Amino acid sequence: MASTHLLPLATFFLLLSASYLQIAGAEAQPLTSLKLNSHILQESTAKEINENPEAGWEAAINPRFSNYTVEQFKRLLGVKPMPKKELRSTPAISHPKTLKLPKNFDARTAWSQCSTIGRILDQGHCGSCWAFGAVESLSDRFCIHFDVNISLSVNDLLACCGFLCGSGCDGGYPLYAWRYLAHHGVVTEECDPYFDQIGCSHPGCEPAYRTPKCVKKCVSGNQVWKKSKHYSVSAYRVNSDPHDIMAEVYKNGPVEVAFTVYEDFAYYKSGVYKHITGYELGGHAVKLIGWGTTDDGEDYWLLANQWNREWGDDGYFKIRRGTNECGIEEDVTAGLPSTKNLVREVTDMDADAAVSF
Numbered sequence: 001m002a003s004t005h006l007l008p009l010a011t012f013f014l015l016l017s018a019s020y021l022q023i024a025g026a027e028a029q030p031l032t033s034l035k036l037n038s039h040i041l042q043e044s045t046a047k048e049i050n051e052n053p054e055a056g057w058e059a060a061i062n063p064r065f066s067n068y069t070v071e072q073f074k075r076l077l078g079v080k081p082m083p084k085k086e087l088r089s090t091p092a093i094s095h096p097k098t099l100k101l102p103k104n105f106d107a108r109t110a111w112s113q114c115s116t117i118g119r120i121l122d123q124g125h126c127g128s129c130w131a132f133g134a135v136e137s138l139s140d141r142f143c144i145h146f147d148v149n150i151s152l153s154v155n156d157l158l159a160c161c162g163f164l165c166g167s168g169c170d171g172g173y174p175l176y177a178w179r180y181l182a183h184h185g186v187v188t189e190e191c192d193p194y195f196d197q198i199g200c201s202h203p204g205c206e207p208a209y210r211t212p213k214c215v216k217k218c219v220s221g222n223q224v225w226k227k228s229k230h231y232s233v234s235a236y237r238v239n240s241d242p243h244d245i246m247a248e249v250y251k252n253g254p255v256e257v258a259f260t261v262y263e264d265f266a267y268y269k270s271g272v273y274k275h276i277t278g279y280e281l282g283g284h285a286v287k288l289i290g291w292g293t294t295d296d297g298e299d300y301w302l303l304a305n306q307w308n309r310e311w312g313d314d315g316y317f318k319i320r321r322g323t324n325e326c327g328i329e330e331d332v333t334a335g336l337p338s339t340k341n342l343v344r345e346v347t348d349m350d351a352d353a354a355v356s357f
Contacts, residue, residue, distance in 0.1 A: 035070055035279075036069065036070050036071035036074075037069050037070070037071065038069060038070055039067075039068065039069060039070075040065050040068045040069060040070050040072070040073040040263065040266050041061050041062070041065055041066060041068070041266060041267060043061065045059070045263070045264065045267065045277060045278070046059040046060060046061060046267055048276075048277060049264060049267060049276050049277065052276060054276075055271075055274070055276050056271055056272050056273075056274060056296075056298060056320075057268065057269075057270065057271030057272055057273050057274070057318075058269045058270045058271050059264070059267035059268065059269060060267060060268075060269035061267070062266065062267065062268075062269065062310060062311045062312070063310045064307055064308060064310040064311040065266050065311070068266075070263070070281070073266055073281065074281050074282050075125075075127050075170075076123065076126075076127055076129065076284070076307070077127065077129070077171075077261050077281055077282030077283055077284045078126075078127030078128055078129045078130050078166075078169070078170070078171035078172060078282075078283075078284070078285070079129060079130050079171065079172075079173075079174065079258045079282070079283030079284055079285045079331075080130075080166050080167075080171045080172060080173050080283070081283065082173055082175060082331070086175070087237070090175060090235075090236070090237050091236065091237070092236070092237040092238060092239040092240070093236050093237070093238055093239065093244070093248070094238075094239040094241065094244045095243070095244050095247035095248065095251070096247075097243060099247050099250075099251075101243070101246050101247060101250055102250075103292070103293055104290075104291070104292035104293065105246070105249070105250060105290045105291055105292070106289065106290040106292075106302060107140065107249065107253060107254050107289040107290055108289065108290075110290075111140075111143065111144050111253070113143070113147075113149070114140055114143035114144060114149060115143075115149055116136070116139040116140050116143060116149065116150070116151055117140045117143075117253075117254065117289060119136070119151070119304075120304060120305070120306070120308065120309050120314070120315030120316070121136065121154075121194075121306045121308075122196075122306060122307065122308040123196075123306045123307070124194070124196030125169075125196055126158070126168075126169035126195075126196055126211070127169050127170055127171050128154065128158050128168070128169055128172075129284050129285040129286065129306060130165070130166065130171065130172040130173060130174050130177055130258075130285045131154050131157045131158045131161075131165075131172060131177055132154050132285070132286075132287075132306045133174060133177075133256035133257070133258075133285035133286055133287050133306075134157065134174060134177040134178050134181060134256050134285075134333070135152045135153065135154045135157055135177075135181075135186060136154075136254070136256075136287045136304070136306070137253065137254045137255055137256050137287055137334060138152060138181055138186075138230070138232055138335065138337060139151055139152045140253050140254045140287075141252060141253040141254070141334075141335075141336065141337045142230065142337045144252070144253040145252075145253070145336065145337050146337060146339070146342060148342065150188060150230065151188065151189040151190070152186045152187070152188060152189060152230055153186050153187045153188060153189045153191060153192040153193070153194075154186075154189075154194050155189075155192045155193060155194050155195055155212060156186040156187050156191075156192045157177055157180055157181070157186050158195075158211065158212065159195070159211060159212045159213060159214040159215070160180075160184070160214035160216065161176070161177065161180045161184075162214070164176060164179075164180065165177055165180055167211070168210075168211025168212075169210060169211040170211070171283075174256050174258055174285050174331065174333045175235060175237065175333050177256075177333075178232060178235030178236075178256070178333050178334065178335045179235040181231065181232035181235070181335055182231060182232045182233065182234050182235050182335055182338075184229075184231075185229035185230055185231035185232075185338075185340070185341070186229065186230060187218065187223075187225060187228035187229055187230070188223075188228050188230070190218075190220065190223070191218035191219065191220065191223045191225065191228040192215075192218065192219065193219065195212035227341065229340075229341055230337070230338075230341060230342075231337075231338035231340045231341065232335030232336065232337060232338060233335060233336040233337065233338045234335050234336065235333065235334075235335045236333070236334060236335060237331075237332060237333055238255060238332040238333070238334060240324070240329045240330050240332070241329075242321060242322050242329060245288070245329060245332055246291055248332070248334060249288060249289070249290065249291075252334065252336065254287050254288060254289045254304075255287070255288050255332050255333065255334040256285055256286075256287060256288075256332070256333050256334065257285065257286060257287075257288045257301075257303070257328055257329075257331060257332050257333075258283055258284065258285045258327075258330075258331040258333075259283070259284060259286075259319075259325075259326040259327050259328040259330075259331070260280055260282075260283060260284075260326045260327050261280075261281050261282055261283070261284045261326070262275045262277075262278045262279065262280055262281060262326070263277070263278025263279055263281060264276050264277050264278045265284075265326075268311075268312050268313075268317050269312065269313065270312075270313045271318065272294060272298050272300040272318045272319065272320055273317055273318060273319045273320070273325075274319070274320045274325050274326075275325065275326055286303045286304060286305050286306070287303060287304045287306075288301055288302070288303050288332070289302055289303065289304055290302035291321055292318075298320065299320070299321040299322050300318040300319060300320060300321050301318065301319050301320075301321045301328060302316065302318055303316065303317055303318070303319065304316055305317060
């Protein structure tokens with residue numbers, strides 16, 4: 001007799017639980033939607049950061065994102081998480097601990113002849129940070145290792161790597177980007193300029209551009225696509241130990257790093273960033289160009305972002321070093337420049353010199 005009463009009672013509780021979950025789900029969805037559609041920058045949050053004595057950095061309502069919603073900002077964070085199996089199978093290089101490193105280092109002054117190191121670019125409306133970090137670092141390394149001042153094409157990598165690198169403007173994998181540079185190379189920026197030249201400086205712009213098509217033809221009729229290609233020798237990860245990262249930059253030049261972005265990063269203006277408040281929004285890739293220590297004794301990394309000079313400290317930012325802040329020391333990728341195609345350039349230059357002489 002008891003079992004006949006228990007069955008309907010159990011069914012009742014199951015139905016009650018299911019209806020509660022439906023109601024909770026219905027309530028949770030608008031909250032999420034409300035958050036995504038709210039402005040990424042709020043005066044109250046900037047005030048909260050600036051009044052926090054532990055922050056160590058200054059927040060501001062950066063013009064770059066003054067009209068952005070959280071959802072629009074999230075689209076710029078284009079680093080997809082690497083499969084752990086892939087990370088394990090890719091060796092991470094390290095450097096001898098005996099290598100003495102300076103307390104402060106800035107690639108812009110160390111290789112002052114290399115104009116690309118100090119360039120601040122703009123990824124515009126596209127989640128192409130994964131491509132920018134790789135191509136910018138390789139451009140710098142061509143100058144550092146071969147004394148060739150050249151700007152390489154982010155557009156080539158973004159448009160032509162396809163599903164091998166990820167999803168183009170909807171995000172990609174830095175390590176796969178470097179593998180594309182090693183196997184397929186990229187042409188010069190002059191041959192294939194970045195598709196979004198407008199950037200996002202105009203009010204109310206909508207960052208929702210589709211990935212550009214892979215054309216494989218230089219915009220200038222005087223240049224040949226294949227001859228314009230520049231390659232990386234290899235693609236490798238750098239060990240997450242801060243000494244190894246510093247040694248890699250010191251010996252070979254800037255590297256690409258990926259890290260987790262929280263809401264408060266959008267507010268960064270100056271100082272040494274560390275996460276203070278806000279939700280996790282996604283992964284972002286940038287170029288690491290140096291390191292140092294503040295007068296207060298805080299160690300930091302120096303990085304170049306690609307959100308134009310309106311954002312941050314003239315386009316740059318510092319982030320806490322040695323504590324793996326936001327995972328900044330976990331995902332460091334690079335490659336050395338290749339002499340492939342450079343031999344032809346040198347030969348052509350010699351021939352031209354002989355003719356003109």
